[in-house]
Amino acid sequence: MIKAIKGMEDILPQDIAIWRWLEDTARRDLESYGYAEIRTPILEETSVFVRSIGETTDIVTKEMYTFKDRGDRSLTLRPEGTAPIVRAYIENSLGKISPELKVYYIGPMFRSERPQKGRSRQFHQIGVEVFGSASVYADAEVIMQMNNMLKLFGLKGYTIKLNTLGCKKDKDNFALALTNYLKDKASLLCNDCKTRLEKNVLRVLDCKNENCIKIVANAPSILENLCPPCREGFDKLKGTLKEMGIGFEETKNLVRGLDYYTGTVFEVTHPDLGGQDAIGAGGRYDNLVKEMGGASVPAVGYALGMERVIIALKKDMSLCANVIYVATLGDGPKIQGVQIAEKIRRDRDLAGTIVITDVKESSLKSQMRAADRLNAKLVVIIGDDELKKGEVILRDMRSKEQLNLSIEEVIPKLREKARC
Ligand SMILES: [Zn+2]
Numbered sequence: 001m002i003k004a005i006k007g008m009e010d011i012l013p014q015d016i017a018i019w020r021w022l023e024d025t026a027r028r029d030l031e032s033y034g035y036a037e038i039r040t041p042i043l044e045e046t047s048v049f050v051r052s053i054g055e056t057t058d059i060v061t062k063e064m065y066t067f068k069d070r071g072d073r074s075l076t077l078r079p080e081g082t083a084p085i086v087r088a089y090i091e092n093s094l095g096k097i098s099p100e101l102k103v104y105y106i107g108p109m110f111r112s113e114r115p116q117k118g119r120s121r122q123f124h125q126i127g128v129e130v131f132g133s134a135s136v137y138a139d140a141e142v143i144m145q146m147n148n149m150l151k152l153f154g155l156k157g158y159t160i161k162l163n164t165l166g167c168k169k170d171k172d173n174f175a176l177a178l179t180n181y182l183k184d185k186a187s188l189l190c191n192d193c194k195t196r197l198e199k200n201v202l203r204v205l206d207c208k209n210e211n212c213i214k215i216v217a218n219a220p221s222i223l224e225n226l227c228p229p230c231r232e233g234f235d236k237l238k239g240t241l242k243e244m245g246i247g248f249e250e251t252k253n254l255v256r257g258l259d260y261y262t263g264t265v266f267e268v269t270h271p272d273l274g275g276q277d278a279i280g281a282g283g284r285y286d287n288l289v290k291e292m293g294g295a296s297v298p299a300v301g302y303a304l305g306m307e308r309v310i311i312a313l314k315k316d317m318s319l320c321a322n323v324i325y326v327a328t329l330g331d332g333p334k335i336q337g338v339q340i341a342e343k344i345r346r347d348r349d350l351a352g353t354i355v356i357t358d359v360k361e362s363s364l365k366s367q368m369r370a371a372d373r374l375n376a377k378l379v380v381i382i383g384d385d386e387l388k389k390g391e392v393i394l395r396d397m398r399s400k401e402q403l404n405l406s407i408e409e410v411i412p413k414l415r416e417k418a419r420c
């Protein structure tokens, strides 16, 4: 048997409803904030990612799907969405079309990590990028929208963690202070952190190794290394979020693993994913457009992992995909059943409802089993008796309540009952 590549999963028909619903909900919410969708290719030249994410980051050193194509070019399956969008932003002069640009994307990303819960090698993200504002009000709106969208998804119990890395100069100063602090403690650090100390010292701060956590507990803080404008900006952001009623936890060791972040960084965590995994993360990257060859354009964005959102949602899912099953017995009832099914499908108030009729001439019992399997909320039952009386039976599959209705009463009753 030929199998799917390890860590790359099929999304099967029985699971597609939640994916579609998440995507639809996200699109509606994002577009109400003025975001427009952007779709970039899944393959890019490898340099797009190496130059932006950073040569020493985990993604670039260990996790990218990179290969040579037939023309001997080094290509990479996109491991994240920001770098390709910045590439597209510069290449298509999107900054000229609109000095402030808000885009979103929904699609697959690829990283060859060890597959585990919420971590596939092909995974999916919903993300945004806002170009053209250096103000903390842009950060605040990005976080507010993300928070609002998570609420629309029905997600509960998540935490927004917030920190700042300061400007490039602050970040460099802090990296130096941290290196000095860790220098004589290097032998106590885990092997990964020994490398990070040389190449990417900020990453030592979010190491999950117990010894490393103990060592960094007393490390200098980024807040001590902020220049006055960066400090004021961060205070203003926190004040704004509080005013808007958005809960967050200031987390001084939150650094994010990608080189391009400066200024605000944030992460959303959820207890169902364990300590390691964030549902999503984002931050400001004011130097990236310039570093990739464009103008000096400040930007901020985030990405949410859809698989992870789904794991967190599965516990208290309040999804509303309505299935109505029309069960019929006999030729006359079958025709009437098909007519009623058509009426339901065309009814504007019942838009989005899935209506299933029996096309196998099965027994009533096996039709009821099928309705159960399909998670039908309501079943319309028509037999010869009902046909003669001009009636149908409407069965509510949850309460098990049954009603006898005249044909005219069916649609109004379904409108009332099919509501979430
Ligand atoms: Zn600064």
Ligand SMILES: [Zn+2]
Binding pocket: 189, 190, 191, 192, 193, 204, 207, 208, 209, 212
């Ligand atoms: Zn470590």
